[in-house]
Amino acid sequence: MATNNEILGRHEVDDLEAILAISNKDIDDVQHLVKADADAIFTWDYERSRPALGKLYEKAKKSQWNVTTDLDWDTDVDQEAVVVANALQQNGGGPVGSEVDTTGTPFEKWTEKEWIQFGIESQNWTLSQFLHGEQGALICTAKVVETVPWIDAKYYAATQVMDEARHVEVFSRYLDEKLSGHYPINAHLRLLLDDIIADPRWDMTYLGMQIMVEGLALAAFGFIHQLTTEPLLKKALRYVISDEARHVAFGVLSLQEYYKELSGPEIRERQEFAFEAAVRMRDRFLQQEVFDRMGIDVKEAVQLVMQAPDRPLFQAMLFSKIVPNCKKLGLLDAGDGWLRERFTELGVIQFEDLEDTGEEYAALDEVAKDREAATA
Numbered sequence: 001m002a003t004n005n006e007i008l009g010r011h012e013v014d015d016l017e018a019i020l021a022i023s024n025k026d027i028d029d030v031q032h033l034v035k036a037d038a039d040a041i042f043t044w045d046y047e048r049s050r051p052a053l054g055k056l057y058e059k060a061k062k063s064q065w066n067v068t069t070d071l072d073w074d075t076d077v078d079q080e081a082v083v084v085a086n087a088l089q090q091n092g093g094g095p096v097g098s099e100v101d102t103t104g105t106p107f108e109k110w111t112e113k114e115w116i117q118f119g120i121e122s123q124n125w126t127l128s129q130f131l132h133g134e135q136g137a138l139i140c141t142a143k144v145v146e147t148v149p150w151i152d153a154k155y156y157a158a159t160q161v162m163d164e165a166r167h168v169e170v171f172s173r174y175l176d177e178k179l180s181g182h183y184p185i186n187a188h189l190r191l192l193l194d195d196i197i198a199d200p201r202w203d204m205t206y207l208g209m210q211i212m213v214e215g216l217a218l219a220a221f222g223f224i225h226q227l228t229t230e231p232l233l234k235k236a237l238r239y240v241i242s243d244e245a246r247h248v249a250f251g252v253l254s255l256q257e258y259y260k261e262l263s264g265p266e267i268r269e270r271q272e273f274a275f276e277a278a279v280r281m282r283d284r285f286l287q288q289e290v291f292d293r294m295g296i297d298v299k300e301a302v303q304l305v306m307q308a309p310d311r312p313l314f315q316a317m318l319f320s321k322i323v324p325n326c327k328k329l330g331l332l333d334a335g336d337g338w339l340r341e342r343f344t345e346l347g348v349i350q351f352e353d354l355e356d357t358g359e360e361y362a363a364l365d366e367v368a369k370d371r372e373a374a375t376a
Contacts, residue, residue, distance in 0.1 A: 053152035060159035077178040083119030128183035131171040136193035138164035147202035210251025212277035248357040319348035
């Protein structure tokens, strides 16, 4: 059995010193190279033998949308006003920052002006990480087209490449035209994407991207869609969520079949990778870069974030899609239930009985709903 140190590079999952020690040293570079040695697989078997994937492929073809024409880019976005409106909605009408007890902290002397600027920086940071993550998904899905051995999966993965290009486009454009700054990729997110892309096995690309990264993104997009008062971002996220639900379903449907063929040690390796991915993604939401940019001691600020009363709920909600999908794949209880124990330690096991995305993706197709409403 692998140890935390072997999986994560640290002995304790919540070792803050080790978490903050992971940082980007090349933030001014415009390119990042990841060496990968995967086999490109041709298949001469063109028989459509996987009807569930075929159904997903048909749904994907009908649900394509256009960033330029399906969103109203003339919408005015006043970032400061959005921060204030979001705060009013979330904290019962109080001013920005009023919901936080800052006594004895580096934030104690912050006025509403500083809290609003923090909200603006958080918007910039969040959308920047979405942008970088979507490019990771774009590269991973192009790799899936090359490496997956089934023609039905190649067909569907090709539609996802288009989806991911559209997601990169929409977040890049929103950052450039509506927000006020970019952030480099978070080091924990980059580390995870590097691991996913570098692994030559096609199913590990599926597990890392389709189940873990896309699963967390699906929950995060839904969370922000509920919280934001800004109509352009709200609609963009609705459409992105429609795509992401299909992507996660693609991973569930494909891996469910493949994992039945794997040995116990092979499944354990995938459990360990799922755990690593979960922790890496959790670590990336600490917003270290925002605190650094605002001149706040990063370690002290992150400690406060980790101790915030609502932090466990927010952190857990991010895994509301991942846990039931891992259960559907048999990863939670395979072997001695190792992954169940780890997810229990992370405080996210309570989501195991929610509907898995292999079943719910059609209900999340907002693009189809909008088109049906328009023609009704």
